[in-house]
Amino acid sequence: MLQVYLPVAEISVNLLVMLGLGAAIGFLSGMFGVGGGFLLTPLLMFSGIPPAIAVATGANQIVASSVSGALAQWRRGNIDFRMGLVLTIGGVAGAFAGVLLVGLLSRLGHADVFISLVYIIFLGVIGSLMLAESIRALWRTRAGKPAVTRKPGEHTWIHGLPFKMRFQRSRLYISALPPLIIGVIVGLLASVLGAGGGFIIVPAMIYLLRMPTHIVIGTSLFQIIFVTAVTTVLYATMERSLDVVLAFLLMVGGVIGGQFGANAGQKLKGEQLRLLLAVIVLAVAARLLIGMLVQPSVFYSLAPIAVGP
């Protein structure tokens, strides 16, 4: 039994379990090309890490995976820095609000319920949409028709807003307000969920901003680096809930798992991958929901009260 003591969480965890958890998330994120934070935080909570620590440490781990992801995208010229900057400004503001909210709820003893509920809603909705979409796509390919893709470039109400900016790489001339607002919402969610928020920002950029798909991935990764970095620092300073030992274990596991995941992902078709991811996402949401519906075996819980430094 290789037990490691986490100095901030003040509990001891099994080294292999935490490395394995990091590797599993790395494997999934390498396979599906997602950040994996939205699976990491619930899994940390399932394994007994207090929610505030799970969220802060999850955010720190995402910094690592988004840096390597963004670098790869930057080499291919797939980052719109101007758009990334606007999204980041909004994201940082959102992250600040999110950390304040989680801190307040922690002190009231409602952080775990709140985080779980937000997760259930988001994972449930996104998992169901993905499941329906991938089943439809599989059906279509079986019937012999090619997969349909959407056409970008249509004008919507978004094009009527003021403060227009030119985003050259995205080939867009739109108001800075929608990306700014999207940034705020994603920053808020990312800091509450301890995730990058890629699963929200990517659809938003594709369907609302109508950005070209290949630019979307790189730009969202660029934005996620800064939002998760700021979230990490805010949790460290405002909540003292960041555990670097845990983050380090998860990163080591994640780097190793990511490489295997990327190879495994190349052997599966896009629709199959999305179907598999949808099932995993729905399973996590179901597990969280069951945890809240089933009568607990222990009714009482203890929590320390933070005494100021």
Add this chain to the structure above:
Amino acid sequence: MMRHALILLLVALLAPQVCAAEEQSRPEQVQSDISMREVSIQPNFTGVEIVLFGSIDFSKAPSPDEGPYDVIMVVRGRDKPLVVRRKERIAGLWMNGASKTFPTVPGFYAVLASRPFRAITSEETLKSLGIGFANLDFGKTGKGVDAVDGFRANLIRLQQDRRLFQESDDAISFIGRSLFRGSVDLPVNVPIGRYTTQVFLFRDGKLLSQSQSSLQVHKVGFERVVYMLAYHHPLSYGLLAVLMATSAGLLAWTAFRRE
């Protein structure tokens, strides 16, 4: 002059009490010590057993073959505030409902005895010495009656589950007539800080003598650095964590690049 006056005053104040104590109680004395004065928490810390040992000094006893003696030991960590929350079903979901805050809960509390300690002396004596879970004072809790609402009982039970509260009736054994030892397990989740240990010597339900020592539980090495950074320099700690993550990302990218 002032100092002399103070000393005289002190002597005058203390002298009658000392005399009274000598008259009242038996003159057997107890001495004790701990196997370690420092417990260091390192990354591989999985808990530790500490041994408290002591001896009874009979040299001033009325007759050398009196007895038998009983010993109770109390090990206590620093007091901290704790909040106890009760899960309640709200709109079909189980979530934290009512709560109660206890301002002074010992971070660690263990009672060791040579035989069931309630049989050793009276409940009043135990209460006045703060021996046993039932006699602990957790401070003012505001509204509600502890015995009725169950928060206090559940606090004790949860602390017992975490091995932070222990009552053990056979943890002290005598070696011959005057030497005794007791052992207590400090679990992995033991809080840091100064611990006090008290050793009480009883005969026929009467407290004869007591002795105190202390030990320090602290984090060392890497654990200490991380803890100090996290709690005393949180900004640097957060920035270092981001730096660590950025370098890990860079490293992963350069090591596994497929271009």
